[in-house]
Amino acid sequence: MTDDSLEARLRPIGVISSVLKTRREAPRQGDEGAPDAWLDIHPWAAEGLHGLAAGDQVIVITWLHQARREVLQVHPRGDTRRRIAGVFATRSPDRPNPLGLHPVVVRSIEGNRLCVGPIEAIDGTPVVDIKSGC
């Protein structure tokens, strides 16, 4: 596994520009009142956007850079009345590899910038991938 681990370093393809500035402000899921946001794609990755169009459904994958990677068990949705669960049985952002999955609609594209939504990721969150479909 040593070789794989050495290579498993994410290179952000862009960054989220959002009105949500803190984790506290963010809804837990995109469909819980999240706003639209801009994905600013870095110039080196921009040719990977070819063929995307307004109206497309895509899955944006983010690196939840403020998450706590040492957490393995949580109260689901932070509700202490709910029984402790392993993070892999939840959608907690706190987990060993804090990847965010965001099914969104592409609202518009302006050069290297995509407006997408709804998306609960906060301002400054690194974007690591975009995939077609859901």
Next chain:
Amino acid sequence: MTDDSLEARLRPIGVISSVLKTRREAPRQGDEGAPDAWLDIHPWAAEGLHGLAAGDQVIVITWLHQARREVLQVHPRGDTRRRIAGVFATRSPDRPNPLGLHPVVVRSIEGNRLCVGPIEAIDGTPVVDIKSGC
């Protein structure tokens, strides 16, 4: 972004054990005739499985360790008759951060091993996350 990049190194939580041994053998998506496979979760991450049960729908995230990370444009599904598209408009495994998303059903759990499927990831593929739901 420097600090984020330094931290954005994935730590595999486990590895896939599958009858599929090469990319050539693997269907392009799980619902195209893929087999079930075992996820061998590393002991340090096993407490994160608490609460998962047979029948659960989860999303397994893998690191597609044989993918080509320098690729930004492809013929969709490798079909040269199809027009070139940016990888972010496709599900190509070749992309800057080759993360595989696999919606699967948990068939059974035996200690640190989960049988899940159908899943097109090949034997030896590192598992980096498991999330509830779809």
